[in-house]
Amino acid sequence: MMNVNRWIARREPNWKQLDDLLTRIEKRGLRSLSTEEIKNLASLYRSVSADLARARTNQKLVGNTIVQDLQRLTSRGYSQVYQGSRKQEWKNAIEFYKWGLPEVVQETIAYSAIATGLFLLGGLIAWWFSWRDPQFLEMVVPEHLIRTVRDEGKLWMGSILGSEPTAASQIMTNNLSVTFRAAAGGMTLGIYTIVILFLNGLLIGSVGTLVAQNNLAFPFWAFVFPHGSLELPAIFFSGGAGLLIARGILFPGQYRRIDAIKVYSLKAAQLMFGVIPMLVIAGVIEGFFSPSPIVPAPLKYFAGIGLFVALVRYCSRKRTTQSA
Incomplete structure (x- = not known):
């Protein structure tokens, strides 16, 4: 039987850390994070996604509030980890055609x-x-x-x-x-x-x-x-x-x-x-x-x-x- 209080106490710091990182990105953009923090963001997102899956399996014990909070957190994480990376790819492509290609042609x-x-x-x-x-x-x-x-x-x-x-x-x-x-x-x-x-x-x-x-x-x-x-x-x-x-x-x-x-x-x-x-x-x-x-x-x-x-x-x- 899952000990809900112990599980929440052990996992909650990760949820809080992911929430803090996502809040910073949403306010100041991805560049506000260091390289280590970006790597940590991806790791935390995967970890919290696993927590959401476990919470859904034990929803009666965990409660709807925790499940909904984790759903919102993973949705925000998905938007930044995946959609954010696609936006960055587009920015890189624009930057290449704007400046990179002329530089290569000249070189x-x-x-x-x-x-x-x-x-x-x-x-x-x-x-x-x-x-x-x-x-x-x-x-x-x-x-x-x-x-x-x-x-x-x-x-x-x-x-x-x-x-x-x-x-x-x-x-x-x-x-x-x-x-x-x-x-x-x-x-x-x-x-x-x-x-x-x-x-x-x-x-x-x-x-x-x-x-x-x-x-x-x-x-x-x-x-x-x-x-x-x-x-x-x-x-x-x-x-x-x-x-x-x-x-x-x-x-x-x-x-x-x-x-x-x-x-x-x-x-x-x-x-x-x-x-x-x-x-x-x-x-x-x-x-x-x-x-x-x-x-x-x-x-x-x-x-x-x-x-x-x-x-x-x-x-x-x-x-x-x-x-x-």
Whole structure:
């Protein structure tokens, strides 16, 4: 038989301690607690939850008042331990996208610049050979695109119209696949990352030459600018992420190799957290805005330039003293 008075006397200090901690959080926030007190809060919450379960089992002996008090206490504890941690996660995410991502971009800009250079190298090579050898285009550009541009004298983006949601979803999926493969390519000592960047540059350069040869450059780049202002930097960042991983494997420097891989892989992962929302936004623009015949071409150029300037300004942000 449970000795109610002895049980209450033994457990009541824990209830009081949990109540005090919760009251402080409710008045002054979680930051008012030390690290040890936060750990103690979680332990006390589990302990009081067990007490509530036992009190319910012996409710006739314990009484409704104790059960109700414990219910209120555990409800308050749940709100702070679980919902509070979720709020903190959201705060951390906001803080990362507000200040953390620009810092990572600035720290790793050399790797993204190398990735950009590899892409541009592919584009320049494609441009050089495409103007001099028509057969080069046929080796790089899909046949149906060449046929549409050369034979029909038009671009192929009109196929998106009427199926915008599906197209946007497919575009996002494809772009995410390319960027994740570019980042994961770092595990191949960066070789696969380099190949992806170079081949994508080769394709863009070849297509750009194809439309220029057929007097379709202006509408083509009007289509590319709005979403490309985010999509291409996302590819360069993911390429930089892959090169970071390769750096950790090949040139650990002051770190042990395993530690270098962890350090550089963390920065690569942070870059990829920035790439994902960029590609989602770019996919929506490419599916709905870029191919729209209603939007004038000059406005598309203006939108693309505006988005790129906004991205550069965002990535150039520096944490202020007040924000630290």
